[in-house]
Amino acid sequence: MAEPLANPDAPSPAGPAPGQPSWRLLLGAGDARLASQAWLDLAVTLVAQAVPDGAAPVQGAFVALRQDGARYARAASFGEGAVSFLLAKAAERCLQLQRSVVQNDEAAGGACQLALPIMAGETLEGVVAFELSRSVLPQLDRVTRLVQWGLGWFGRAGAANAAPGQATEWLGLVAAPGDADTAFEALCSMLAAQWALTRVSLGLGGAGKMRLRATSRGRLSTLQTDFVIALKAAMEEAVEAGTALAVPPQAGQLAAIGAHQRLCRTHDVAWAVTLPVRLPGHAGWVAMTLEGDGGAPQPEQIAGWQAVAAQVAPLLALRLRAERGLxxxxxxxxxxxxxxxxxxxxxxxxxxxxxxxxxxxFPVPFRVNARATLEGAVKRSVAAPFDGYLAEAAVRPGDRVAAGTVLARMDDRELRLQKLDYEGRIAESRRQADEAIGRRDMAAAGIATARRMQAEAELRLIDAHLARTSFVAPFDGIVISGDPSQSIGAPLRRGEVVYELSPLNGYRVALEVEESDFAAVQPGQEGRMVLASLPYASWPVQVTGVTPLATARDGRNAFRVEARLEQPDAALRPGMQGIGKIEAGTAPLAWVWVRGAVAWARLKLWAWMP
Missing domain, CATH: 1.10.287 (Helix Hairpins)
Incomplete structure (x- = not known):
């Protein structure tokens, strides 16, 4: 539990006179007590502006900061006389509860008390307490939010250890890990929250060449929208003028503000201020554009913001310089x-x-190029089961067929006539056997029975041939070869291939690798393939086998390398051709470019040397 305030009625330390707020003093204070007094004077002024209908809304206020251990001492105060008992009580209760406290006791008089803790993460660093007139009660929520936003000036390291407004916190954000745009966005968001603004934006560049880097409302779009164009134009207008520009214009402001007026209309804000800062040397400019609603900022506020921009600009330049490439x-x-x-x-x-x-x-991926041909993982032939004639052909190469689909039929008229003949022979043999049994001529009956059995065997053979006159697809697949539709009525020999089919659920890729690159290819390597008929897509492949047998093609030797297609696609068909690239590790860029020429030169030199 926090200890009570030490000497709440003791006079505040020496500092600037109350009622004379100065943003420059707040930014330039090198001592926590001086900065606390400047912050309190500014807070009193801003509360008075937030409650315009009330006279002197703040009757008393003080800031207490943590000292050694758990003791808290007053670092700044406002108002004449000693701190009231109720105000000190509200501050002590805030320190105990570590949350905002509001006291509104009508019987105690015509004032209410507001106390807010100064937190640095989970650490309580101090308390800010205000004694307000009762006219503030209708605007109490607004006043509370205003003071809470202002507490950001005390910094994340605690007001007892660092002066608010110094560049330590900004340096931590700008130097945070990650890309520069993310760091700049965090800085803009922090400034917008501390200053209670609608938007804070940052740009870098020069006159006519400004580039937006970040805004407090999220990552900027890469498109040239009206939002982005209006921001860039306002920043370039201020950079060309070489001074801060505001809408509504400040006293003595003579430069053109057309771009700022368009910015206010485009972004639907009440006012806008752009603060340009020239970087040392020829590094260009940093422009900070502030937008807000409500009343226009006072000149001292703009001067304070300008001082902050002057401190932030070198930090941004250092971050960008650190991220330069070669x-x-x-x-x-x-x-x-x-x-x-x-x-x-x-x-x-x-x-x-x-x-x-x-x-x-510079090391780059080394890829072996090769001609690629898509093949089915399995190829099934449909052949003629016996000698005959082709009667019908239902499909052609490239057609997709389902299992059981009739592909073609053979002429079965001769077989059906033979079937009728044998059926007649069977009936005649049965009749002869019956007559022989009636005459008790067992020899004749046996001969007739044998003829019947022979005819029945021939009939079964004919039925088997009739069942095989239709060529049926054995599985779902695609016809890859065979077009008997041009040979209807032509004779077919037993075993003659009529169609070749390949399934749709499995492919392999045949790669023709030149002999100069053959040594770099190994099973298990991965790559990608692009087909001539589908040039806007690529498919991953993996090498499954290397055939150490060269074949001559187009005057060059090539080796066949087989690869597995990792992602089958319904748009693929066996026989498609394209280019495959096999990942063979990394190599220097120069070697990848000249390896062919070097190999050719070495071979020619070897042949020329005696």
């Missing part, structure tokens, strides 16, 4: 080495040579 540092070095004279040429040549060496040695 080419960015090279360009800066060239600009600093000379100003239009020949002094920059040796430096530029050295930088260019270093850049070329760096690019040549």
């Amino acid at each position: 080419l960015g540092h090279a360009g800066a070095l060239v600009r600093e080495a000379g100003t239009g004279r020949a002094a920059w040429k040796p430096v530029a040549a050295l930088v260019a040579a270093a850049a070329l060496v760096g690019i040549a040695l």
Whole structure:
């Protein structure tokens, strides 16, 4: 539990006179007590502006900061005379509960008390207490929010350890891990919350070349929307003028403010201020645009914001300089080495040579290119079961068929006539066997029975042939070869292939790798394939086998490499061709470019040497 305030009635330490707030003093204070007094004077002024109908709404106020251990001492005060008992009681209760406290006892007089804790994370660093007139009660929520926003000036490290307004907190945000735009966005959001503004935006560049980097309302769109165009135009207007511009205009402001007026209309805000800061050397400008609703800011507020922008701008420049790449540092070095004279040429040549060496040695993925042909993982032939003639062909190559689909039929007229003949023979043999049994001629009966059994066997063979006259698809697939539709009535020999089918759920890729790259290919390597008929998509493949047998094609030797297609697609068809690239590790960029020429030169040199 926090201890009571030490000497609440003791006079406040020396500082600026109450009632004379100064943003410059707040920003430039190097002592926590001086900054606390400046902050309290500003807070009293802003509360009075927030409650315009009441006369002297703040009757008394003080700031108490943590000292050694759990003791708290008054660092700043407002008002004449000693701190009232009720105000000290409200502050002590706030320290005990570590939350905002409001006291409104009508019997105690015509004042109410408001106390808010100063927190640094989970640590209680102090308390701010105000004694307000009863005219403030209708606006108490607004006053509370205003004071809470102002507490951000005490910093996250605690008011007892660091002066509010110093650049420590900003440096922590700007130097935070991650990309620069995220850090700038966090800075804009913090400033907008501390200053109770609608939006804070940051831009960098020069006149006519401003680039928006961040805004407190989230990540900026890459599109040139009206929102972005209006912000850029306002920043460029202030940079060209070389001074802060505001709408409504401040006293003595003479520069054109057309872009700021359009900004207010586009963003639907009451006022806008742009604060340009020129960076040292030729690094350009940093522009901070502030937007808000309600009454226009006072000149001292704008002066305070300008001082903050002047402190933040070098931090932003350092962050951007730290994120420069090799080419960015090279360009800066060239600009600093000379100003239009020949002094920059040796430096530029050295930088260019270093850049070329760096690019040549930069490791890049090494990919082996090869012709790719899509094949079915399984190929099934549909052949003629016996000699006959083709009667009908229902499908052609490229057609998709389901299991059981009739692909073609053979002429079965001769078989049906043979079936009728054998059925007649069977009936005649039965009759002859019955007559022989009636005559008790067992020899004749046996001969007739044998003829019947022979005819029945022939009949079963004919029935089997009739059942196989229709060619049926054995599975769901696609016809990849065979077009007998042009040969209706032509004779078919037993075993002659009529169709070839491939299933749709399995493919393999045949890659033709040139012999110069064959040694770099190993089973298990991955790659991608692009087909000529589908050039806007690629499919992953994995090498499953390498065939150490070369084949000549187009005057060159190539080796067959088989790969598995990892993601089958309904749009794929066996026989499609394209280009496959196999990932074979990494290699310097220069070697990837010249390896073919080097291999050719070495071979020719070997052949030429004695």
